[in-house]
Amino acid sequence: MGVSEISTKGLVFDYISGHFPVQSEGSIDRNPFCFRARGNRWSISVGRKSNGAPLWEYEEPYGAEPYAAGAMDTLEARELVLMAAEKFREYMMAHKSA
Numbered sequence: 320m321g322v323s324e325i326s327t328k329g330l331v332f333d334y335i336s337g338h339f340p341v342q343s344e345g346s347i348d349r350n351p352f353c354f355r356a357r358g359n360r361w362s363i364s365v366g367r368k369s370n371g372a373p374l375w376e377y378e379e380p381y382g383a384e385p386y387a388a389g390a391m392d393t394l395e396a397r398e399l400v401l402m403a404a405e406k407f408r409e410y411m412m413a414h415k416s417a
Contacts, residue, residue, distance in 0.1 A: 327401065327404075329347065329348040329349070330345070330346070330347055330348075330400075330401070330404050331345045331346045332344075332345040332397070332400070333345045333346075335354075335393045335396055335397055335400075336393060338389060338390060339357065339386065339389035339390070340355050340356055340357035340388075340389050341354075341355070341356040341357075341361075341388070341389060341391055341393065341396045342354065342355050342356075343393075343396055343397070343400055345400075347365055347404045347407055347408075348407075348408070348411075350365050350366035350374065350407075351365070351366065351367070352364065352365045352366075352400070352403075352404075352407075354396065354399070354400050354403070356381065356388035356389060356391050356396060356399075357388055357389050358385065358386060358388055358389065359380055359381055359382055359383075359384065359385055359386070359387055359388055360378055360379065360380055360381055360388055361378070361379060361381050361388050361391075361396075361399055362376065362377065362378035362379075363376070363377050363378075363399075363400065363403045364376045365403075365407050375407050375410055375411075377403050377406055377407075
């Protein structure tokens, strides 16, 4: 499924900005998220458990240069959040009955 096909219903961006790092916050299905791209990796954490730890986390390498992730543009960061939102939703569906 391409990112353009992912439903953005339930996804809210409070902001997305910056360089070194690129950061974004908002919510996915009413669960707060924090996206950060720095160095050569990007990561997202979503929700909070009762102990304060993230409900779900995801991270990927990015680019070949040591600081490539921090230089990504905000449109690409948005696309990565959309992709991560779909992965989070898949995780929640798989653990719904657990």
